[in-house]
Amino acid sequence: TFPFGTPASMFFQDEEIQNMAPNFIANYFKLWDSNRSELMILYQNESQFSMQVDSSHPHLIETNANASYASGTDFGYYIPQSRNLTRVSSAKVRASRVATGPEAIFKLFSQLPKTRHDLMTKPELFSMESYRYPQLGGIMITIHGSFEEVAQPDNLDALNTNGPRGRFNNNKKKIPLSKKSFDRTFVVIPGPNGGMIVASDLLSVRNFSGTDAWNMSDRS
Amino acid sequence: MSAIDNTQPIEPFLKDFLASLDIQYQSNYANVESYATQFAKHLKRTSAVIVNGSPLIPTNNDSKLEFQKKWLAAPLTQHQLSSFDCHLIPGTGTFIINLSCKVKFDESGKNRLGESADLIQDPSVGSTRINPRPIWSSWFGANINLVVDESVLANSSAEVISSLDYRITFKPENSVIQL
Numbered sequence: 001t002f003p004f005g006t007p008a009s010m011f012f013q014d015e016e017i018q019n020m021a022p023n024f025i026a027n028y029f030k031l032w033d034s035n036r037s038e039l040m041i042l043y044q045n046e047s048q049f050s051m052q053v054d055s056s057h058p059h060l061i062e063t064n065a066n067a068s069y070a071s072g073t074d075f076g077y078y079i080p081q082s083r084n085l086t087r088v089s090s091a092k093v094r095a096s097r098v099a100t101g102p103e104a105i106f107k108l109f110s111q112l113p114k115t116r117h118d119l120m121t122k123p124e125l126f127s128m129e130s131y132r133y134p135q136l137g138g139i140m141i142t143i144h145g146s147f148e149e150v151a152q153p154d155n156l157d158a159l160n161t162n163g164p165r166g167r168f169n170n171n172k173k174k175i176p177l178s179k180k181s182f183d184r185t186f187v188v189i190p191g192p193n194g195g196m197i198v199a200s201d202l203l204s205v206r207n208f209s210g211t212d213a214w215n216m217s218d219r220s
Numbered sequence: 221m222s223a224i225d226n227t228q229p230i231e232p233f234l235k236d237f238l239a240s241l242d243i244q245y246q247s248n249y250a251n252v253e254s255y256a257t258q259f260a261k262h263l264k265r266t267s268a269v270i271v272n273g274s275p276l277i278p279t280n281n282d283s284k285l286e287f288q289k290k291w292l293a294a295p296l297t298q299h300q301l302s303s304f305d306c307h308l309i310p311g312t313g314t315f316i317i318n319l320s321c322k323v324k325f326d327e328s329g330k331n332r333l334g335e336s337a338d339l340i341q342d343p344s345v346g347s348t349r350i351n352p353r354p355i356w357s358s359w360f361g362a363n364i365n366l367v368v369d370e371s372v373l374a375n376s377s378a379e380v381i382s383s384l385d386y387r388i389t390f391k392p393e394n395s396v397i398q399l
Contacts, residue, residue: 002271002272002294002295002325002397002398002399003290003293003294004271004272004274004276004290004294005271005274006274007272007273007274007388007399008272008273008274009273010273011270011273011274011275013268013275046310048307050305050307051305052303052304052305052318053303054302054303054320056302056303056322057302057303057320057322057361057389057390058322058358058359058360058361058390058392059361059390060390083305084303084304084305085227085230085231085303085304085305085306086231086301086302086303086304087303091225091228094225094227095225098307127273127387129270129273129365129385129387131268131270131275131383131385132268133367133383134382135309135312135313135314135367135382136309136311136312136314140316140365140367140383140385142318142363142365142385142387144363144387144389181389181390183318183320183363183387183389185316185318185365187307187309187316199309200307200309200316202305202306202307202316202318204303204305204318204320204363206303206320206361206389209361209389209390210390213272213360213361213387213388213389213390213391213399214272214273214387214388
């Protein structure tokens with residue numbers, strides 16, 4: 001046994017955070033799935049966003065695997081921008097894969113596949129922690145869960161320019177869309193007029209895995 | 221943003237931190253305290269600690285000591301860093317780090333001191349003087365979020381972690397470990 005009290009799928013440090021964080025997340029992912037440009041008011045010049053792929057994270061091996069991703073999840077849309085710092089060693093590349101400021105962040109957003117998060121209909125797919133970040137007078141919101149990819153990204157530049165020249169240009173093979181699991185951490189600070197600003201946004205994408213780790217009801 | 225890469229020392233720091241969670245008890249520790257205080261020694265005394273959505277609420281001890289006491293009672297672990305990313309938040313002197321790792325637990329039923337809760341020991345096991353080895357579970361997945369002082373770049377073994385959020389994200393079906 002793991003002596004840390006009963007695992008809880010949701011944690012909020014206090015009431016104020018409990019009122020704020022779920023709302024923030026619900027609205028955020030609604031727009032993330034529908035129109036990412038509307039999220040840009042949350043980001044300012046010093047805001048940072050980056051995405052990392054952890055392709056070796058433990059996960060369920062699909063038994064009824066559909067032929068297109070039976071041989072493993074395809075992270076093709078993510079790898080060119082992944083900032084998994086255990087895998088990227090060049091200082092220049094490490095720096096270039098953080099998007100700073102709304103313009104760069106939006107560009108990176110548009111290079112990620114379009115998604116659907118069933119936050120409203122299946123909240124049990126998600127778990128969340130939220131607590132204060134005293135050094136900044138802000139809060140941290142971390143959400144764990146999964147999403148469905150519904151369409152390829154709007155912007156395919158990264159696919160066409162990164163990697164060996166011509167490798168993707170001549171290769172018309174489509175990258176299959178699939179379910180993915182993710183962890184995402186926002187650092188949110190109060191903005192002008194009662195609004196909010198995302199100071200830091202870290203997205204980690206990994207193989208789809210179940211929710212047994214936080215769903216007590218699944219356990220016998 | 222300058223192109224100077226200040227994230228290079230973070231990886232050894234994270235590996236050192238995870239390794240500190242995995243330390244095995246050996247007779248060269250003078251006592252249990254000197255062993256237990258090695259766990260997560262990078263935590264500050266007053267760190268905010270959340271494990272699987274449960275906050276650590278310090279009662280008599282500070283939160284670091286409380287964490288170490290609980291960790292001592294947990295099965296032996298082995299962590300492996302698989303991915304991390306971080307941002308230095310301007311004006312705060314702190315990094316936010318999001319890392320994911322694999323972790324496996326010792327399923328032999330013993331705690332970190334080699335004690336089990338079985339009152340009646342199977343004599344055929346007890347009489348053999350072979351050093352018991354851990355029986356590792358399958359890999360679990362974990363996601364960890366840390367807030368770490370920028371001073372980690374200069375001294376990665378100091379108390380620099382001001383918050384730790386540890387969440388198991390994947391539990392293999394065949395494990396006997398209850399979270």
